[in-house]
Amino acid sequence: MVQSGGVARTPEEAGARYDEIVAAFGSGAEIVVKAQIHAGGRGKGGGIKFARTREECVAAARKLIGMTLVTPQTGAQGRLVRSVLVVNAVTPQRELYFAVLLDRVLSRPVVIASTEGGMDIEGVAAKTPEKILKEVVDPALGMMPFQARKLCRALGLTGDLAAAGAKLMLSVYRLFWESDCSLVEINPLVITAGPDGKPCVLAMDAKINFDDNALYRHKDIAAMRDTNEEDPREVEASKNDLNYIGLDGTIGCMVNGAGLAMATMDIIKHYGGSPANFLDVGGGASVEQVTAAFKLLCGDKNVKALLVNIFGGIMKCDVLAAGIVGAAKAVHIPVPLVVRLEGTNVEQGRKMLKDSGLPIITATGMADAAEKVVRAAQQS
Amino acid sequence: MSILVDKNTRVIFQGITGSAGKFHATHCHKYAGNVVGGVTPGRAGEVDLDGVKMPVFDTCAEAVKQAGANATCIFVPAAFAGDAILEAADAGIALIVCITEGIPVVDMVKVKRVLAEKKGARLIGPNCPGIITPGQCKIGIMPGYIHKPGRVGVISRSGTLTYEAVWQLTTRGVGQSTCIGIGGDPVNGTSHLDAVKLFNDDPGTDSIVLIGEIGGSAEEEAAAWIGRHCKKPVVAYIAGMTAPPGRRMGHAGAVISGGKGTAAAKIEALRAAGIAVAETPAVIGETLISLLKSRQRARSRKASVPNAKKPAQKKSVKRK
Secondary structure, eight states: OOOSEEEESSHHHHHHHHHHHHHHHOTTOOEEEEEOOSOSOTTTTTOEEEESSHHHHHHHHHHHTTOEEOOTTTOTTOEEOOOEEEEEOOOOSEEEEEEEEEETTTTEEEEEEESOTTSOHHHHHHHOGGGEEEEEOOTTTOSOHHHHHHHHHHTTOOHHHHHHHHHHHHHHHHHHHHTTEEEEEEEEEEEEEOTTSSEEEEEOOEEEEEOGGGGGGOHHHHTTOOGGGSOHHHHHHHHTTOEEEEOSSSEEEEESSHHHHHHHHHHHHHTTOOBSEEEEOOSSOOHHHHHHHHHHHHTOTTOOEEEEEEEESSSOHHHHHHHHHHHHHHSOOOSOEEEEEEETTHHHHHHHHHHTOSOEEEESSHHHHHHHHHHHHHHO | OOSSOOTTOOEEEETTTSHHHHHHHHHHHHHHOOEEEEEOTTOOEEEEETTEEEEEESSHHHHHHHHOOOEEEEOOOHHHHHHHHHHHHHTTOSEEEEOOOOOOHHHHHHHHHHHTTOTTOEEEOSSSOEEEETTTEEEESSOGGGOOEEEEEEEESOSHHHHHHHHHHHHTTOOEEEEEEOOSSSSOSSOHHHHHHHHHHOTTOOEEEEEEESSSSHHHHHHHHHHHHOOSOEEEEEEOTTOOTTOOOSSTTOOOBTTBSOHHHHHHHHHHTTOEEOSSGGGHHHHHHHHHHHHHHHHHHHHHOTTSOHHHHHHHHHHO
């Protein structure tokens, strides 16, 4: 089971959630109001408040909604709280851990449980690996009831609690598999007094990651995407089908291919610079994509120089050079631009860049390109 | 010699009537003439690959029976690619190269569950550039001309970064036995380790270039095996030193999660196994060439000093 209550986007909605909880638990139930942002450590940042009365609940929501919450995971700029979760407070008797994830080595789902809930599970795995219980699931069968019973026994659950625990585990596995999740983590999974006073198993907090590649068959899950919680540069990039991840350096880079893009970031760092982003414009690097990418990179105020690193494979360098020149003319580029082209017809491509009249710094090889762009960023 | 593909390989393209499938089938056939046809369900007939007529079959089974296919290159859209892989395996095709990007992980978990019990079907990919034995057979999207026949085996999780490394070798006069792109997905067919073992056993391969990236532990597994069993020198490069944790870097499998799969940990494992790791992507070719030269020098020294302590010298050479 889970806590009663729900999400509120206004203080008034928080009041309505309060009424629902009181209807289930009676007045006097303790209420928790939690800021909803895509980052952990909310308690430490003042994002979790307790309330006894309707007035206290509404006041807590009023305080949280609209505030910029800074937690150890948000960075100094913090995150704007747009909604809160209002639920009945729970006093855990025990805190357990339960998760379903993909084991990449086995290429199978694994189910993990531990008596050490509520803590950093990687730390538990590193210090006391014997406290991590693991069951490998045969994907042809799904998680079997006996595997859930085994885990519950090892967690020390008996009688009705064991039955309830096994049922919860099997349900969570089904969620993982049927919704194409890459991770479902219940932490903590608690033993607490239920509404009838008897101990029950309750999923107190959860983290669910979804497989982006499978979202096409889960329209309901795709609809839950909240672009407010994402880097605006990344939202803009995804509209143009660009693979972009914002970083905090000063050298904007545009590369064709994900592996080469990572390698380009690394070599910038190696030569003393810092990459402002990861950006893969795709193996072909079409004119439209390059134009959209230039716009995106130039919109980043931190960027002091740009590096374009393209390996012309099936797409020839002269075609790519024409695209880069066209895009660079269409978009005003306010910072130095270093271009490194390699592959078929590279000489023609370099000549086209040179003859374009644009202040493009051409480079040969990745080391030369990295050195030149780092120098340009330091000087501008 | 080479691994997995050579001039006798007979390739079909699943999805040959789509624009990407047709484009790359044409290029592969122009490279070494190994393409024998294609499969598109419901579109049996013929396809024109830039003037060359190729038969199109409704099923892989027919392509095997009528065109003698023993390898396939899959360009089927992601939603149907898992099914296409299993159809190829069911038809008895020995080598299945899946180029398609974006296949749901759950679909690949199912595919691998089936392939594990089907001996004789090898999957390369998905989300990979394919495999090429220079001058003999090209199955995939890599530009053929950057390769040169030779004796270096190349294994990589990425596309253009592999081209970069291959180009560094070719422009320095060093050819390749086979180059295999194993793909950037978290669940894939042939692993780094599988490919290393094949190259280790191939008499046509003298040395190996292994290109990895953040995410998973495939490079560490390969490193552990290489340290104990590999007879041939290995040079590695790992991309993603500067990648932030928790973010997928373009490839579905390139993510540091729960502190696992960092570039630093992979480089440490590779070095511990005696593998030379290139400092930057710009020196992958140079690192291999200088390693091969230093081994050659060590060998000629050994040959000229007959009384040298053989075992000790051998070990020091391997560690270089």
